[in-house]
């Protein structure tokens with residue numbers, strides 16, 4: 001009948017329309033994924049943030065010790081109680097082992113018993129707070145805001161009489177500069 005022919009035609013038109021539409025969607029999707037891949041490969045960190053001190057991984061590798069490279073550039077963690085600055089009680093300034101930005105003052109260092117240098121506060125303007133999920137749950141990651149180097153993590157079990165914060169920092173991420181007396 002005429003009705004069934006009409007129905008058949010509209011169905012066919014609908015299928016053709018869908019096919020063209022799907023092709024267009026596929027092309028758009030391809031373009032989007034290509035662009036986002038390019039963006040990813042251009043930036044050296046997950047947020048695309050550009051740091052004041054930017055070096056190639058080869059440059060970092062040649063400048064840093066193996067352990068400092070592992071910590072700063074690969075977000076590794078040195079074994080507890082192995083860092084040379086863990087027990088350091090001298091007066092001075094702790095700077096980034098990557099770019100020498102001042103990060104911590106000796107007057108805010110305390111003995112946490114964790115096995116890593118611990119501070120109840122840092123030099124805020126040179127610190128970046130991030131989140132990592134390396135061990136399955138979110139942790140507040142501490143990074144150098146000048147070079148993006150990984151320093152350690154922040155926890156809320158610090159001294160209750162001061163800030164309550166514990167900046168748990170890898171010794172290999174820091175260089176200690178003693179005060180001149």
Ligand code: FE
Nearest residue numbers: 096099144147
């Ligand atoms: Fe740095």
